[in-house]
Amino acid sequence: MIEVVSFDVWNTLLDLQYFYEVIGEVLSRKFVKMSQDKIVEKIREKHNLLKKLKIEGKVEDSDIVEYSLKELSKGFGITVEDLTSAINTAMDEVDPNRLVIGGVRTVLERLRVSGVKMGILGNVLFWHSGVTKNLLMRGDILKFFQVSFFADEIGFSKPDPRAFAKVSETFNVAPDKIAHVGDSLREDVGGALISGLVAVGILKEFKENVRIEGQLYIVNSIAEVPEIILSLR
Incomplete structure (x- = not known):
């Protein structure tokens, strides 16, 4: 679950x-x-x-x-x-309103109502995490997350399993009870799988959805994420 x-x-x-x-x-x-x-x-x-x-x-x-x-x-x-x-x-x-991807607020609200706990796990490149947090706040979606972990704060970037372990440790939840959602096949999907999490990839380059029950889900849109998560509750 x-x-x-x-x-x-x-x-x-x-x-x-x-x-x-x-x-x-x-x-x-x-x-x-x-x-x-x-x-x-x-x-x-x-x-x-x-x-x-x-x-x-x-x-x-x-x-x-x-x-x-x-x-x-x-x-x-x-x-x-x-x-x-x-x-x-x-x-x-x-x-x-242009920065936040369409449908994101609806997805996060639906998951929050369902009782799922949520966190952010992000890498950094041209700016420190403070900029990204500010943008999430301005986009009115930071409020949906209990915690956030960024590479410049925890010292590890995805797909390093130590980055995903921070989520498990902080929520005191086993890895197989955590689903990670992201758009990178290597950093998000690969990182989640080798760390023992359920991986949900939003990969538009895939023409068809991929579904390996309880392990891997590939979809084209974040709008499809709630159905996957709720089916695993």
């Missing part, structure tokens, strides 16, 4: 592409002589490169934000301070 559900944040609850677009607009307006589209393209390229370096073990969890900021700012020819300022400005200027 599932008692706890942990959620990834970016592209699960919040729209990462949209936030990158807001950051791109701020950078173009204040710091970089480049079009917003080009800036966003460069951010995405650096995002993918840094993820690859992380997988290869070339960047430590404890250094990921500082390293990522340094690399991205270097690519734009600006200081880390200017880049951080742009991210903070974007945080203030973002439209919360």
Whole structure:
């Protein structure tokens, strides 16, 4: 029986592409002589490169934000301070209703009413967890979660089993009574499975849903998550 559900944040609850677009607009307006589209393209390229370096073990969890900021700012020819300022400005200027993925509030409310306990388990890259928490609060969804765990706070990034263990330890619930929901096949689905949790992947690249009862569920939309969780209650 599932008692706890942990959620990834970016592209699960919040729209990462949209936030990158807001950051791109701020950078173009204040710091970089480049079009917003080009800036966003460069951010995405650096995002993918840094993820690859992380997988290869070339960047430590404890250094990921500082390293990522340094690399991205270097690519734009600006200081880390200017880049951080742009991210903070974007945080203030973002439209919360566009940032929160459609259907998320309904899903979280339905799970809360059912009595499921919920937490956040998130990685970090270009900004510390304080920015993400602020955005979750502005989007009026932080209130649904009893706890939050971010890599810069706990020292481990998904898919490290030690990250998932924090959820189990904090709620004092066995791993097989926890379902983790996320959009990354490696970080969320793979990490949850090797840690003994039930994995629910929101993977739009899969043309058909996958269902291995009590272990693995692949769906195309977060709207499908409540039915899965409630069927495991």
